[in-house]
Amino acid sequence: MPQQLAIIVLVDVGNALEMKTLDGNTYLFDNMRLHGSEGQGTGELVTAIHGSYWRDGSQASEQVLNWLPYSLGSIPPTVPRGYQADRARQTDQQALSELSAMVQKPPNAGTDATTQLTHIQQTIGTRVRSTKRTRGPAAQKVLDVTGNVISYDGSAAHSYPPPVITDVYGEAVDKKIMYPAEYGSPDMVTDGWYWSATVDSTRPGTYGYTMAIQLHRLLLQGGDWTWEPVDLTCESKIRISSEPKRNAFTKSGLGLLPIPPA
Template sequence: MPQHLALIVLVDVNAALKAGALEDNIYLLDNMSLLGSENEGTGNLVTAVNGTCWCDGSQADEQVLNWLPYSLGRDTVSGPPPLTPVITDITGEAVDQQIIYPAQYGSPDLVTDGWYWSASVDTSHHGTFSYTLEIELHRPVKRGRTHTWEPVHMSYGSRIRIESKMRRNGFTKADTAMLPIAAGGSSPPYPYPQPYPEPTESRSRG
């Protein structure tokens, strides 16, 4: 069954607009830190993804990445709060090599204006792959007595690392799958429940 991974994209919008770049003004977090993600809460996040495949090399399980952008900070105490950043596209090595398949989907969450970006991951490929987030920020521009929002496009790169380690149960720490299976071999023993004993006839009362 696919496992959904959340990636929080937190942007200091005003600082990024002032600097003209997202570097040092973006913070990335995910929910895979216990499984090996690195540099949580920084701009250098490497997201760990469980990778599983069958003995013939084909994909045995699928992971799904979900990017959720948020903004922080404001221009002045009386100024308008920054709008939520908008992801407009996901490109780069991981897309070109068909490691991830990103697409935009509708969402009931109004924080993201009813849209969010998601990507399925081909977990049969192991290694570290880069991708680029195309992000649109909005600069407040005052014209007369009204404020308008001017779009500003920026790009930022991040990485995922698809692991070849077996997944483990988060509660018991036991293996939840024994993949990949070695070619020509049989699957390792797994503690499936033993069948129930055959019912016996009840004694008659007399």
């Protein structure tokens, strides 16, 4: 059965958009640190991949890579997938309740209608218009890093949508070392889509590859706030080693366990 290797792609989206590069703003992790991976927590990750073969030289097992992109300083990825939609509905209902109460009774002493309407407007928050250019978020409200809906004015701190991997290519793909593809999954954390690749572990060596990553910048266009897509790239490597298939107990060739007779 293929071994599943996970690679976390953690992006400082705010700095990456400001600097217009992922260099120095991307932190890569995998679950093979104890097996030889190097550069954990940096942009220079080299993922260790242990290949194995049978006595006749044929491949014993495949290795599978899974890339999971996350945004640094945004809403945690562990919240439910429909979290933003739920928060938007809650603020709409709250604003309608406050507006209904305002209509049914006069403003409180010392509080005019303009002040109350301003408060309701802040409760509603800012809705972002969807565009056809982005593969990321659809029409939604702007949230801060704590998950609260905010009325965005261009200066307030807000939560960025998670990065979106749009392609995986480069040396490892050109040499047919790995075969990447995008898959759908019911996993609520990965939002239904993730990139995965099967690796040919019969060809030892170090190979580079490139990830095309799409970030989103909040931009005011024609009086509407929109998520503008920004496409950047990130480099990484895999290192494949190969050794004969062994018995996990005896560390020798496959066969019967050395259990002495009773």
